[in-house]
Amino acid sequence: MPEPQPDDHFNAVYQAHYRQVYAYAVTRAGRQLADEVVAETFLVAWRRLPELPRATPLPWLLAVARNVVGARYRAEERQQAVAAEMRAWITDEELSVADVADGIAERAAVLTALARLSDGDRELLTLVAWHGLAPGHAARVLGCSTAAYYVRLHRARRHLKDAMVAATEPELPRPAATLVPKESIR
Amino acid sequence: MSRSPNIVDLLAEARPARLDPPNRDEHTARVVAGILANASTADGRAAADQLRRPKRLRVALLASVGVTVAAVTAAAVALALPGAAPRKAPDAAPAVASPATQAPMDSSRLLLVAAERSDKAPPAGGRYLTIQTESGFAVPVEAADGTYTMFDRTGGQYWLASSSADSSWAMSQSLGAAPATPSDEAAWRRNGSPAVIRITKPKPFDLQTAAGKVHGNTVDAAHLFALGDRNVSQAQLDALPTDPAALRGALLSRYDGGGGDMPTDRDQWLLTVAASVVIDLPVSNEVRAATYRMLAALPGVRGLGSVHDMHGRPGQAVAFTQDSPGNGRFEVRLIIDPNTGQALAKEMRVVKPRGLWSWITPGAMSTYQLVLVSKNTNENPPTVDVKN
Numbered sequence: 001m002p003e004p005q006p007d008d009h010f011n012a013v014y015q016a017h018y019r020q021v022y023a024y025a026v027t028r029a030g031r032q033l034a035d036e037v038v039a040e041t042f043l044v045a046w047r048r049l050p051e052l053p054r055a056t057p058l059p060w061l062l063a064v065a066r067n068v069v070g071a072r073y074r075a076e077e078r079q080q081a082v083a084a085e086m087r088a089w090i091t092d093e094e095l096s097v098a099d100v101a102d103g104i105a106e107r108a109a110v111l112t113a114l115a116r117l118s119d120g121d122r123e124l125l126t127l128v129a130w131h132g133l134a135p136g137h138a139a140r141v142l143g144c145s146t147a148a149y150y151v152r153l154h155r156a157r158r159h160l161k162d163a164m165v166a167a168t169e170p171e172l173p174r175p176a177a178t179l180v181p182k183e184s185i186r
Numbered sequence: 187m188s189r190s191p192n193i194v195d196l197l198a199e200a201r202p203a204r205l206d207p208p209n210r211d212e213h214t215a216r217v218v219a220g221i222l223a224n225a226s227t228a229d230g231r232a233a234a235d236q237l238r239r240p241k242r243l244r245v246a247l248l249a250s251v252g253v254t255v256a257a258v259t260a261a262a263v264a265l266a267l268p269g270a271a272p273r274k275a276p277d278a279a280p281a282v283a284s285p286a287t288q289a290p291m292d293s294s295r296l297l298l299v300a301a302e303r304s305d306k307a308p309p310a311g312g313r314y315l316t317i318q319t320e321s322g323f324a325v326p327v328e329a330a331d332g333t334y335t336m337f338d339r340t341g342g343q344y345w346l347a348s349s350s351a352d353s354s355w356a357m358s359q360s361l362g363a364a365p366a367t368p369s370d371e372a373a374w375r376r377n378g379s380p381a382v383i384r385i386t387k388p389k390p391f392d393l394q395t396a397a398g399k400v401h402g403n404t405v406d407a408a409h410l411f412a413l414g415d416r417n418v419s420q421a422q423l424d425a426l427p428t429d430p431a432a433l434r435g436a437l438l439s440r441y442d443g444g445g446g447d448m449p450t451d452r453d454q455w456l457l458t459v460a461a462s463v464v465i466d467l468p469v470s471n472e473v474r475a476a477t478y479r480m481l482a483a484l485p486g487v488r489g490l491g492s493v494h495d496m497h498g499r500p501g502q503a504v505a506f507t508q509d510s511p512g513n514g515r516f517e518v519r520l521i522i523d524p525n526t527g528q529a530l531a532k533e534m535r536v537v538k539p540r541g542l543w544s545w546i547t548p549g550a551m552s553t554y555q556l557v558l559v560s561k562n563t564n565e566n567p568p569t570v571d572v573k574n
Contacts, residue, residue, distance in 0.1 A: 019207060026202075085204070088204060089202040103199070126197075129195075130205060
């Protein structure tokens, strides 16, 4: 029996990107469901290999993962899973396993702030910060134009900053929304 | 708040460790096994069909995709093959090819004629360019009285919209398996002409002779094509030079060392890519003509004379040798209609079997690809049964 070839395209794509797809799945559906999302995403990729952009498959894969999450889980189920996931991120145990020993409070603050954002803002920010997508690629995952993406990113960053103020200064429990100046959409 | 100059950097530093999968190796093996296990289900079957579809626009994928799928199918039979009677290839080994019914046309002359005809072909127009193909992939079937070969056949259609008002589509359909040669057909009949052929090792796999559903998706043509292993946009294809020498330079500028199912030898790489330009890619008549003229001047192209493709269509063939690290040595045969300059078919015959194709008799055809329709049209794309 011949060994699977090392140049097997599907396996190569899987090896190169499954960690990123897994990470995205965790942020979108929580760790409990991540394996399912990853498996379903790569099954779709396997079926649709001819469509898979050969040079930069990641945005395509994440867009598929995004659809998989949307189609597979009820909104309520997903929100609960994500909420539980985000609670797990800010436990002492999780915060102390990070590479950087210091800055635990700051990491907790930014993750707490992230948890307070809208789902859309959170997705946008984590695509850039955690999944390393270039703006054009992130826009493709989200299915919007690059211009619209920049507008949304700008707003999401402000929302995160303001939520962090609220998170680090609990003595000023102003709702994050009141801190956000109304912005016009260009 | 101004404490952090870049909130996104701060967020990046706070990336939770829970985003990393638990155990890399075990995790990978489990998920890949789960995906491949679907190959035995009806759904996975369709998936396998899609994988085996012509790969028109991504020729480089053809063989490597075969590795994925045929790891399930071919490997199954390879286990049982030692001792199996070698089958007779129908139309002969590469060395003795050309069932010439007329004198073989010199390869350069054929290619130059094809170039001339291409120059005179009708120009593009209409809402869509549609390219309709059939591809076949040899699968060894283990039977009580020996092993025979079936071609698992897939129909593919591309509808490439000329305006952004329309969507581009890719569709595929399993056309069912058919015996590769008359002797394979006799073996298949001796075994009761099964409509479903169960392959049991190492993974259960059902080879069907009936056609399947039409799967289709809208596709982004900007990310669909590849020259060699690298993506190429329609705009880049349109910008290819129409002068043969300049075209050679433009193609070679994309040479990336090859590897996998692509030759690592630069000259062979160029031949492989040139064949894919004429048979796989939506290029202008002028670029196709330039590719033929370039091929006519390259060493290593042999004329095989008059042949018929798998649908019995007559044409003239040229052939060249292709060595790739992944698949071994092949003879690549390009069948051209000298009246229109249209490439009708590409056939691959194994010369030195290796890896995935180690079961096949040298000289036998491993895969074929037919262009059945390639035209500009105002018709609408057909409806699909299953949208993925």
